[in-house]
Amino acid sequence: MSLTRCCAPFTPGTPGVPSVDGAVTDDTDRGRRSTGWQFATFTAIWAFPRRVSPRRIAVGASLPPAPETGTEPRPDDSESPASESGSGASEGDAAGSGASESGRRGFLRGAPDWRAFSRRHALFLVAFLGAAALRWTALRAYPSGLWFTGDSYFYIGHALNPRPSSTRTTGYSMLLWLLRPAHSLYLIVFLQHVLGLAVAVMLYALLRRARLPGWAAVLATLPVLYDGYQIQLEHLIMSETLFTFLLIAGVTLLLWRPLGPDRARPGWKQAVAAGALLSAATLVRSAGAPLIPLLPLVLLLWRGGWRSAIAFGTAAAVPLVSYAFWFQQVNGTFALTTTDGLFLWGRTANWADCAKIRPPANERDLCLPPDLRAQRIPPGRLDWIATIPPRQRWRYVGAPDANKTLRDFAIRAVLAQPGAYASDVLRGIGYTFENRRRPYPNDTTEILYHFRDRPQIFPGGRGWSGHGGTALGDILTYTDDGTPSRVNLPEAKRMIAYQDHVHLPGPALGVVFAVGVVAVLRRGRTAFLALGTAATLLVFPIATADFDYRYILPVLPFACLAAGLVFAPRNGNGPGGAGAVLQWVRASRWWGIPGSRRRGTGPASGP
Numbered sequence: 001m002s003l004t005r006c007c008a009p010f011t012p013g014t015p016g017v018p019s020v021d022g023a024v025t026d027d028t029d030r031g032r033r034s035t036g037w038q039f040a041t042f043t044a045i046w047a048f049p050r051r052v053s054p055r056r057i058a059v060g061a062s063l064p065p066a067p068e069t070g071t072e073p074r075p076d077d078s079e080s081p082a083s084e085s086g087s088g089a090s091e092g093d094a095a096g097s098g099a100s101e102s103g104r105r106g107f108l109r110g111a112p113d114w115r116a117f118s119r120r121h122a123l124f125l126v127a128f129l130g131a132a133a134l135r136w137t138a139l140r141a142y143p144s145g146l147w148f149t150g151d152s153y154f155y156i157g158h159a160l161n162p163r164p165s166s167t168r169t170t171g172y173s174m175l176l177w178l179l180r181p182a183h184s185l186y187l188i189v190f191l192q193h194v195l196g197l198a199v200a201v202m203l204y205a206l207l208r209r210a211r212l213p214g215w216a217a218v219l220a221t222l223p224v225l226y227d228g229y230q231i232q233l234e235h236l237i238m239s240e241t242l243f244t245f246l247l248i249a250g251v252t253l254l255l256w257r258p259l260g261p262d263r264a265r266p267g268w269k270q271a272v273a274a275g276a277l278l279s280a281a282t283l284v285r286s287a288g289a290p291l292i293p294l295l296p297l298v299l300l301l302w303r304g305g306w307r308s309a310i311a312f313g314t315a316a317a318v319p320l321v322s323y324a325f326w327f328q329q330v331n332g333t334f335a336l337t338t339t340d341g342l343f344l345w346g347r348t349a350n351w352a353d354c355a356k357i358r359p360p361a362n363e364r365d366l367c368l369p370p371d372l373r374a375q376r377i378p379p380g381r382l383d384w385i386a387t388i389p390p391r392q393r394w395r396y397v398g399a400p401d402a403n404k405t406l407r408d409f410a411i412r413a414v415l416a417q418p419g420a421y422a423s424d425v426l427r428g429i430g431y432t433f434e435n436r437r438r439p440y441p442n443d444t445t446e447i448l449y450h451f452r453d454r455p456q457i458f459p460g461g462r463g464w465s466g467h468g469g470t471a472l473g474d475i476l477t478y479t480d481d482g483t484p485s486r487v488n489l490p491e492a493k494r495m496i497a498y499q500d501h502v503h504l505p506g507p508a509l510g511v512v513f514a515v516g517v518v519a520v521l522r523r524g525r526t527a528f529l530a531l532g533t534a535a536t537l538l539v540f541p542i543a544t545a546d547f548d549y550r551y552i553l554p555v556l557p558f559a560c561l562a563a564g565l566v567f568a569p570r571n572g573n574g575p576g577g578a579g580a581v582l583q584w585v586r587a588s589r590w591w592g593i594p595g596s597r598r599r600g601t602g603p604a605s606g607p
Helices: 003-007 036-047 081-110 114-120 122-141 151-160 171-182 185-209 214-226 228-235 240-256 268-284 291-299 306-331 340-349 361-366 370-375 389-393 400-416 418-432 443-449 471-479 489-501 506-523 525-544 553-567 578-586
Strands: none
Touching: 114 122, 122 185, 122 214, 122 228, 122 489, 151 171, 151 471, 171 185, 171 240, 171 268, 185 214, 185 228, 185 240, 185 553, 214 228, 214 553, 228 240, 228 443, 228 489, 228 553, 240 268, 240 291, 240 525, 240 553, 268 291, 268 306, 291 306, 291 525, 340 400, 340 418, 340 525, 361 389, 361 400, 389 400, 400 418, 418 506, 418 525, 506 525, 506 553, 525 553
């Protein structure tokens, strides 16, 4: 084949090459028209660029041979019309059939090879199917879901009568309100299990895009897929699963371009979508609030990242401000909630000493009596005791003036006794990494994070719908079902045994965080964004309210993401997996550049 024929542009005028796109009217478009299967091939290569061979990058079939010299000329107009009419139809049919067959073969060559896709991601598909089977067993064991005393009833009540609450944001109740026409608790927990699996899929996709080998990416997703407490939390009528899904979706959009082959900064379009998702997460659980100002600061670490930071902040502000206006119309205050002061007071009450704080006269009665302080009641319980000073002083502790006074007192206590506050927060963080689970804040609360062997009993207290009645009455109104708690014992026993033996212990989570710190040193901004999100979600609830085991599980995917990035190459051409870590160690100041001799131990070669 001649060089001219090899490099000639693909145009309708090229001899021997039939045109599939019609006439080209602009010379600048010659040779650039792409068919649908070419676009599909490009999409597949862009999404999974690591192991795509050069043969798949080629988007056109090989050119047919050009006519050789001495070939018989084609019949011209001088030949008889009879021969043309007799052979035209058959030749046209043959040409059409050949073109159709060629196009069909080209489409099959250009379409994504699903068998190759399955082989490449076989390990994750096996892990995914196993995790799905576990969740299916949970659905069979508890078809009506599981209930967390207090919070679950709150969400159901506000789904019956949507309105902002002074206690917590009601974004999760909005989801329940949307699902209310189905009158199905089974649908709620099924959807939450789907969201839990989707979190693992997004985590795996990010790590593979960062050039991790399959085994390393799957290893990082195993705690999300198989942790028994994670599966149980997905089965609770609680907001944590939706909260985690929205957060990981937003972070996936922010990191998709930086983890790609060109390592580009997050675009403003991705930042807009991520800001909207994180503001929605904050409306589901207010624990996401500190991420709204922190993530734009991280985006500024990229050159030109101010555009993305502004886009993120603007998109995040719109839903939050709208909700705050709605809250103001109902409760008279521009805010998301008005009980943050009570929770922060509970965080400080056990060690706050009025002799050291010296509060103003209107706050002196907020110090705990000596008998209550001696009991060291965890804040998660203390806030709800009827005999504490705030509830003795105010009829409704969620009132704006009560919230402001309690917040001021707590801030004075922190400033006057920073050592006591830091010790309290560090103690709560330490509970996260212990090898055993404490009955904290009490045994009746911690037992709610376990699968049960009997149906739950519902209290006779008031409901949250605002229509009167009880919490059980609200549930029955929502479901139109007389059995809001059902247990199928054979499957339930399997899930109980599984949860007892398969979960991520606290020390292992500590190792995950430590590996994430190493990833920050290797990968910089991308790992810092993931690990910073995990650390914020872990520390903020403990610092402003109290430690609770359910607050750990939204941290898990972000900590695993940061730890997984330690196995990613620092550039698109480097090795992945353990080779990436080894190359980084050898390239450190102790080892020199890759391929060089190891440094000695003399004074001149020391670090």
